[in-house]
Structure formats: structure tokens, C-alpha cells
Amino acid sequence: MIRPRSPWRPVSLAFAFLAVLLLAGCSSHLKQAKFHYSEGQLRTRAYETAQAAASYKRALLEAEKAVRSNPSAQAFMLKGLAEAGLEKWPDAEKSFLQAFALGFAEGEEWARDVSLLGLGSSLDELGLKDAALRSLADLVERAKFKPVRTEAARRYVDLSLAAASGLDEKERTRALAAVARTLEKLIDGDFACGFYHYLLSQTESHREDYRKSFEEAAIARELGLPSEKVLRDNDLQILYIHEKMKERLSPDDGKAFDELYARWTRKWGWKDPLTPNWKRE
């Protein structure tokens, strides 16, 4: 028996087709967001800050589209990650909370980490340095979201070093040792993070332990740093330490250090031992 053809059938088909298209669109926005976010991470690791920022911006645009068309935990999580990549911390916090509300279990913790980072900055801007330091130290120790832990570590080190410079010799030594201990703990937990070694190298130069500072700067360069700016600062630190070591070492030890230093700088492709490849003639 032939069933009569429903007058609604073409309309239903059109709706079904539209729904498939819309879903495909959502998933393609998510896919695009993931692709651009991964691209941003790769660029960050290659010190290509400019391209990394551009990739995070593209990831954010796609994630925003995905959130508009199909608000899911994954879409909000990607939006938050892209915002964190661009250091839009308050926006990232909101996105992680929304991701948590939609079932992303870690979202709440990540949002709290981002919120505490914002609190640390606000306290610092208001001149409440001690409170800012305590809040950042807590974050360095406990943050689950790595971009927050790394940024908190930088701010903690910067603030601690600035505060230590105003202390008397004994207090200063104690304060700098505490910063170094915190960083060593971070390195124990994540040895492959070049940025932590950079931070320790900076701290050790405040402690005038130049050999250790050199070692950490060399490891940082080998493991990779998050931006060209930090890479160049690390290179200038290496040049500075080289000079300081030459002042301190005996002629024999100085010669041995020079040989080691020359081997490293050749490996990094410097124009000569005193000229990093990015330096103008």
C-alpha cells in the first residue's frame, strides 16, 4: 500500500538538513578553536610570541562562535584557555566557571586559580605588597592550572626580588634563599619548564651565585622560553654572568669556564661568544 505523502515532509527534511548543517558548523568551530589553540601553544614554545598571540586570538574567535551556537563545557573551556593565552584573566575566569556549570570538573579550580591571580595583582597595585606576595606564593604552590602557576611564579619572583633589595644583608640573604627554594620545588615538579629555570637564574644572580645562575640560564635556553623578549633577557643575563665569572675566577678556572662558555654559545649559533644571533652589528 502506498502511504500518502505528508505535506510536511519537505519542511522536516529541510529542518533536519539545517540542523545537521548547524551541528557541523558548531563542531567545525570547536575543531578550529582547538586547532588554533594548539598552534598557539606550538608557537609559544618556539618563542614566536606574535604568531602565538594571533593564534590565540583566532582560537578565541572560533570558541566564541562555538559558544554562541552550542554552549557546551568544551566550548567554554576552549574559550577560557584562549583567553588565558591572551592573559585576559577575568574573562578566562568566567569561561571556566561556565564550563564547570556545564560539567567540566576542573573548571571551578581553574577559575579559582585565575581569580587568585587577579587578586594578587590588585593587592600589588594597591601597594599591599606583603598580602600580594602571600597570595602569589600560595598560588605558586597550589595552582592546578599551569598558565596561572607560571604567571604567578613570575610575579612572585619579581615582587620578592624587589622587596629583598630594600632589606638588610642578613634578611635579604634569607629572603632570596626562600625564593630559590620555592623555585627549586617548582623545577622538581616540572623540570622541562624552561621558564622556571630562567626565574631561578635571575634569582641566583641576585644571590651572586653566578655559576648556578649560568647553569640555570643555559638550561632555560635549551628547554625553551615563552617569548622572544624573555629569550633575549636570558641571553643578556648569560653575557652579564660571563663577565662576572671572569672577574671572580682564577686564570686557570677562567680558561676552563671560557671553553665551556664558547661551546654553549657555538651550539646556540651566536655570532661570537659575546654576540647573540639577534644582536645588531
Next chain:
Amino acid sequence: MDKKRAEHVLDNGVKVLAEFLPLKTYIYFPVLYSICVWAVRRIFDLKERVLAWQVWLEPGMVESKPDAFILNFFERTEGVREAFAEEVRGKDMAALRKSFAGLYPVCGLEDAFLLALFQEDLEAGEFRKIADEFGERAARAIEDIKPAGSGQEFWRGMQSVGMEMARLGIHVMSDAQVRKIILDRIRKKVKKDED
């Protein structure tokens, strides 16, 4: 390298800049110089690079340096050493630290855009001026380029300058030659407009 052809390419670049940023002639040199520096390294993703200029003004590195590091920077950096000889001799760390904040990104970290932005002052040895005006001038340049940044035509124009300069073999020119040829073309255009 075909100098006439290079001049022609740069003239086109100045024309695009004049069209999109008619009243901001001070920014032409930093833009064209950065493009030429990147062209030597065969980098043409200009939009992304320009977007990153802001990154250079934001923190990301450890800003708190020991006195010895700051002193070493002033002692070892040519030009800066002479300009701040008195403060270095007297180890006036308060004054040196204040000036370091503006001078280190330009003379230490050497970003192509910042170098070009302060080119005239660098050539004139006006290191104190750079230190005093760094924050305000760098922030203004970034604000001023924003209106042009939204036009695709602008980026296409700039990209073709970079690609053409790379094709012509800009790498054979010294840094000083590159700076001179760009400045000559900008001055020519400004003079023509004034006449």
C-alpha cells in the same frame, strides 16, 4: 641589489602608509624598518608581528634586576655609557634604575620596532631623552597604528613591500644602508607633500 627598484618599492610602502596614516609620519620609519628587518629573515606575517609590538611593552620577564646588572648595562652599552658617565661614576643607583626601565627595551633587548621608533634619538645620542620619553612614545605609536590595522589593504600593501625587498636581496645591504634608504624615501615624500 637594484637600488632604483628598492627605492620604488619603498616609495610604494610610504604611499600606502600615507593613505592609511596620513598624519602620523613619525610612524612610517618604524613600520618600514621592521618590515625590512623581518624581510631579511624571510618573515612576512606582518599583521601578527605588528600585533605583538604591544607584547614588548608588557611584562613577561623579570623586571627586578640587581644593581650590578644595571650598572653593567650602563658601563657596557656604547653611547649609554657616555651619556650617563656621571651617574655611573657616582653609582647613583636611583637615577640609573629609573633610566634603565626605558633604555633596556631599546638598547638591550633591541626590538626592531622600538629601535626604529627611537632611531633619530639613537643617532643623535639622545639617550636621556629616550629614557624619559620611552613609555609615553611607545604607547602612543601603538595607539596610532590601530586605525590602519583594521584594513586588509594596508596589510597587503605592507606585505608586498617585505616580499619585494626580500626578492631584491635586501640581505646584502648593511643595517645602516637600509635605515638610510628608508629615511631618504620618507623625507622625499614628506618634502613633496609640503611643496
